[in-house]
Amino acid sequence: MRPLDVIAFSLTSLGSNRVRTLLMLLAMSIGVAAVVLLTGIGNGARLYIVDQFASLGTNLVIVIPGRAETAANTPATLVGETPRDLTLDDAQALSRGEPVRRMAPINIGELSISWRGRERQVPLLGSTASLLEIHHLRLERGSFLPEEDMEIARPVCVLGAKVYRELFGRENALGELVRLGGFRCRVIGVLGSEGRSLGMDTEELVVVPVAFAQMLLNTEGLFRILVEARDPAAIARLKTHIGVTISKRHHGEEDVTIITQDSVLATFDKIFKVLTLTVAGIAAISLVVAGILIMNVMLMAVAQRTGEIGLCKALGASQLQIMVLLVSEALLLSAIGGLLGLGLGFGGAWAAVQFYPDLQAAPPPWAIAAAFSTALTTGFVFSLLPARRAARLDPIQALARH
């Protein structure tokens, strides 16, 4: 038989039992659509994270007190010593180096802020003027932290957009005195409302000079130090600079963890790839279910069409030909179902993007190929048994059962 004739013949057979065909198409297309849509969303989430990091600035190096990787093994932890704090002096020392472009020490805590009887619990962030640039923050009005010696605990603050709204409504806040913890401090600026970067909702922040934050939170140490490299090529040098500087200052111990955006990014990237693969795998199970459905329906179809199969044999069809005919029918069904599923999946991904523009749900090419070929493979594998059964029918008995 010629391939085109096989397809045409299969189509007449599929067309003759619409309900059966539609059922199998539905199962197949839902399976494929699930793979496409879920991987699309997984991939979209991955791209979203990557994007978030990129907006943070990929030249950023984060210095955290304590050695994360080897913390469990150092003698210091064994004898119960806590790692040495990072101090403002450390930060000062880190900012002096050839690969350094900018540096911002960070302190965080939680405090209550109040103005004219209105009070609220807010996350407090202590830093310096450089934070604005390093963290890509946008100032709505007023000014950011003053450029001055970071040892100066000037009692001023910059409010997140939401904090400002909740305390002041629409009233002017600039120059007003608010009560922050036990201290009074002057509002000098308000942040823009869209500033939202990973791990921190800047809308809800109150930003103060780092030394003032240490006073408010009653601490000497820093939460971390952000150091921005001159350019991507300088990151490696910057890391050595940080290591050398810290160990010089900490009696030969390099007791900090240095995180680059790259490594965090790579980790997230890996996590999301695995996640995407996992959901793809789960969705693929629905394809196997579709395959089993195809097998059942085909077994039924073979029983229904026994007479026809016997006839084809009497008219000169070999066992192989009968198998080819039935397997082609299943493959055709899978292909059509697969295409429908791709359409459905992309439609779903498109709809997801309409609802959540942030999530660029784009099914990766490998998932499309995998979903489609899984559909074909299931169709093939699960039609083999019914096809074999058909091929082995005794033509005389098959015809007699008419």
Add this chain to the structure above:
Amino acid sequence: MIELREVSRIFSVGGQEVRAMDRISLAIEPGEYLSIMGPSGSGKSTLLNILGLLDTPNSGSYLLEGQDVTSLSDRQLAATRSRKIGFIFQFFHLIPRLTARQNIELPLLLAGVPRRQRLERSSRLIEAFGLADRPHHRPDELSGGQRQRVAIARAVINEPAVLLADEPTGNLDRSSGAGIVELMEDLNHRGLTLVVVTHDPEIGERAGRQIRVVDGRIVHDSPGG
């Protein structure tokens, strides 16, 4: 052209042996018109199925146009059926979803004949068999006689060496049955070997050679009527 030598076909049903064909020897010459008659269960259909390569003997040999066909592979059997055998059945066995023309072309389709040739050959038969106004009808839109014409057209479209008919008129009224017999005889006049199994003596007695089967044996063979 066809030569059976001591062919037996034994079925075992519930441990019991049924000799549907008991050492039958039979030679059929090209162009012969042969009828096979006999009581129900005597082995007529079994004989026809063996002749048509739908069934294989338990013992004995079968020569078709000089070739021993008792030990062919499935693929070879299929190819031989396709080229040399035309079958028609009591219940027509048309595929309901296909049109008359598509049903007629089915053997060519299976044999991989290109579309244009299929169309040519089926058109000739549709014309010759008086189906010219019905090529696009489906079997359920055709009368019994028309259905059997479609079935005969399908059986001969591959220009087989022999046409085997198992009760071809068994499901038809007298007049359409007569039409079918005429059509087959017409094909026989043009050289096609014809073997008809029938219960109807009126039809059986028209054949040039009549065979009577009882209990799997040929009990009567009258060459020349």
